[in-house]
Amino acid sequence: MRATTIRLRRDASQTDRAILGMRDLVLRGEFKAGDRLTELALVETLGLSRTPIRAALQQLTQEGLLEAVQPTGYLVRGFSESEIFDAIEVRGTIEGLAARMAAERGVSQPTLRDMRDCLAKIDEVLTRSNLGDGQLARFGALNEQFHHLLLHASGSEMVKHAMSRVVTLPFASPNAFVLVQAKIPGSLEILKIAQAQHHDIVDALEERSSARAEPLLREHARNARKNLELVLRNTDALRHLVGAPLIRRRGGT
Amino acid sequence: MRATTIRLRRDASQTDRAILGMRDLVLRGEFKAGDRLTELALVETLGLSRTPIRAALQQLTQEGLLEAVQPTGYLVRGFSESEIFDAIEVRGTIEGLAARMAAERGVSQPTLRDMRDCLAKIDEVLTRSNLGDGQLARFGALNEQFHHLLLHASGSEMVKHAMSRVVTLPFASPNAFVLVQAKIPGSLEILKIAQAQHHDIVDALEERSSARAEPLLREHARNARKNLELVLRNTDALRHLVGAPLIRRRGGT
DNA sequence: ATCCGGCACGTTGTATACATTTTTGCCATA
DNA sequence: TATGGCAAAAATGTATACAACGTGCCGGAT
Structure with a gap:
C-alpha cells in the first residue's frame, strides 16, 4: 500500500472500514441516488484495496443501500x-x-x-x-x-x-x-x-x-x-x- | 487453473458456480449442521479459487444457510x-x-x-x-x-x-x-x-x-x-x- | 507435574497481477 | 445523418502471493 495508509486503526479490519466508509459516503450524499459506483473510484476515495471494497459492495447491497445491476455493477439506491x-x-x-x-x-x-x-x-x-x-x-x-x-x-x-x-x-x-x-x-x-x-x-x-x-x-x-x-x-x-x-x-x- | 477445470460452462461465472455448488453441498447434507467450513476445503471440493468461494460464503450467510462466527469462520446452520x-x-x-x-x-x-x-x-x-x-x-x-x-x-x-x-x-x-x-x-x-x-x-x-x-x-x-x-x-x-x-x-x- | 513461552502450522485478511468482459468512441460506409 | 463494427479503454472477474492472526503443541524451567 501507499504511504497514505492510515495506521490509526484500533481493531477494525479493512473490510469493516470499507463498509463504514461507504455507508457514510452514501448516507451523506457524497454519491447521488442512481450514481454508478466503480471499485476503482472507491479504492481511490477510501484508500483501500479492491478486495475489501468488493466485500463492502456486496454487504451494502444486501442491506438495500445499493442495487446490483446487470450485467455488472452497482448503483446507489434512491427511495421514494x-x-x-x-x-x-x-x-x-x-x-x-x-x-x-x-x-x-x-x-x-x-x-x-x-x-x-x-x-x-x-x-x-x-x-x-x-x-x-x-x-x-x-x-x-x-x-x-x-x-x-x-x-x-x-x-x-x-x-x-x-x-x-x-x-x-x-x-x-x-x-x-x-x-x-x-x-x-x-x-x-x-x-x-x-x-x-x-x-x-x-x-x-x-x-x-x-x-x-x-x-x-x-x-x-x-x-x-x-x-x-x-x-x-x-x-x-x-x-x-x-x-x-x-x-x-x-x-x- | 488445473486441467480438471470444467469447461462446460455456458455463461455461469465462477462465483455463481461457487454459490450453486456450495448451496447444493449444504442442502444435500454433504456438510452437517454445525460443521465449520474452511475456504481451502471448499477450494479443493469445488475446484475454484478462494475469491469466488469467499463471495459465496458471504452470500449463503445472508441467505441464512450459513452462520458467521467469531473471531472468524463460517458454520453450517441447523434448523430446529x-x-x-x-x-x-x-x-x-x-x-x-x-x-x-x-x-x-x-x-x-x-x-x-x-x-x-x-x-x-x-x-x-x-x-x-x-x-x-x-x-x-x-x-x-x-x-x-x-x-x-x-x-x-x-x-x-x-x-x-x-x-x-x-x-x-x-x-x-x-x-x-x-x-x-x-x-x-x-x-x-x-x-x-x-x-x-x-x-x-x-x-x-x-x-x-x-x-x-x-x-x-x-x-x-x-x-x-x-x-x-x-x-x-x-x-x-x-x-x-x-x-x-x-x-x-x-x-x- | 505444571506452568509458561515461543515456534510451527493452519486459516483468514489483504493486495495485486492477470484474464475477461463491457463500455465507449471513432471511423468508415450507406 | 444514421449505423455498424472495430479497437482502445475501463471495469469487473479470477487467481494467487504474501501478511496477519490464532491456536495448539512442545520443550524447558520451576
Whole structure:
C-alpha cells in the first residue's frame, strides 16, 4: 500500500472500514441516488484495496443501500416517499408479529420487569418540559432498548433475524426519526404519545392479549410515517436526517 | 487453473458456480449442521479459487444457510422444528401484508385476470384423481406463479424485497413442501384445500376486503406447517425433502 | 507435574497481477 | 445523418502471493 495508509486503526479490519466508509459516503450524499459506483473510484476515495471494497459492495447491497445491476455493477439506491412508507409498514408488521408471539407464548417476569424499567426511564426523560439533544439521544437509546426487548420477548430467532434485515434500510428503524425531532415543533407531544403506546404494549403482553399487542405495534410504527411527513415538510429538519439525500422527492431531487 | 477445470460452462461465472455448488453441498447434507467450513476445503471440493468461494460464503450467510462466527469462520446452520415453524409464520405474515396492501390499494383487472387464469390451470391439474411427479411439478410451478402474482398485486417493491429475503431460507418458500407430497398419503386433499384458499384469496382481493385477505394468507401459509409435521413423521418423504439434513430433531440428528 | 513461552502450522485478511468482459468512441460506409 | 463494427479503454472477474492472526503443541524451567 501507499504511504497514505492510515495506521490509526484500533481493531477494525479493512473490510469493516470499507463498509463504514461507504455507508457514510452514501448516507451523506457524497454519491447521488442512481450514481454508478466503480471499485476503482472507491479504492481511490477510501484508500483501500479492491478486495475489501468488493466485500463492502456486496454487504451494502444486501442491506438495500445499493442495487446490483446487470450485467455488472452497482448503483446507489434512491427511495421514494411511498417506498419509505412501505418499509415502515413492513417493520411494523414484523414487530406486530413479535408482539403477537410474545403475547401468545408468554413473556417471562424478568423480561417484563426489564421492559417496565426501560419505560420508567423514558417517563423520567419526558418529564422535562423541553428536550435538548442530550435528552433526545437518551430517549433514542432507551427506545431502541425497548424495541430490542420486544424482539427478545418474542422468543423467536427467526423473527429477530427478519427484523434485523428490515432495519438495515435507512428510515426503517424504530429510531430513524427520533434524532431529528429537536428540529420539529411539538416533538415532545409526539414522543409522549409514543411512550403511551409503549405502556399499552407492555400491558397487552402482560395480559397475554395478542389481539391487542399486534395492532398496537403496527400503529406504533405508523408514528414514524407521520414523522417522515413532518420532516419532509421541514427543510431544517431534513438537513439533519441521516440518509436524506437518498430520498427521491416528487418533481425534484 | 488445473486441467480438471470444467469447461462446460455456458455463461455461469465462477462465483455463481461457487454459490450453486456450495448451496447444493449444504442442502444435500454433504456438510452437517454445525460443521465449520474452511475456504481451502471448499477450494479443493469445488475446484475454484478462494475469491469466488469467499463471495459465496458471504452470500449463503445472508441467505441464512450459513452462520458467521467469531473471531472468524463460517458454520453450517441447523434448523430446529420450531425455527422452521417460525420462518413459515414470518412468510405468512409478509404474504398477509402483501394481501392487505393489494386489497386496500386495489388490484388491476389484468392482474386479477392473471390470478384467475392461474387458478383455473391449478383446478385442471387437481381434477386428475391421482398425481404423478409431473402433475406435482406443474402444481408447484403454478403455485409459485400465484404467489408471485400476489406480490405483484401488492404494488410494493419493499414487500417484494422483504419476501425475497424471507424465502431464501430453506423450508420457508410457498413451494417448500409441494414436491414431497407425492410421498405423503392424502396429498391430493391437502392440495385441494390449498387451492380452495387460493380462490378465497382472489375473492377477497376482488371485493377489496383487506380484513379477509390478510388472515387468509396467514392461514394459507400454515398449511406448510402441517405439511412439515407430516413430512417429519414420514421417513420416506423426509428423504426427498431438499435440505432435510439441516433439520435438528429433538434428541437425534 | 505444571506452568509458561515461543515456534510451527493452519486459516483468514489483504493486495495485486492477470484474464475477461463491457463500455465507449471513432471511423468508415450507406 | 444514421449505423455498424472495430479497437482502445475501463471495469469487473479470477487467481494467487504474501501478511496477519490464532491456536495448539512442545520443550524447558520451576
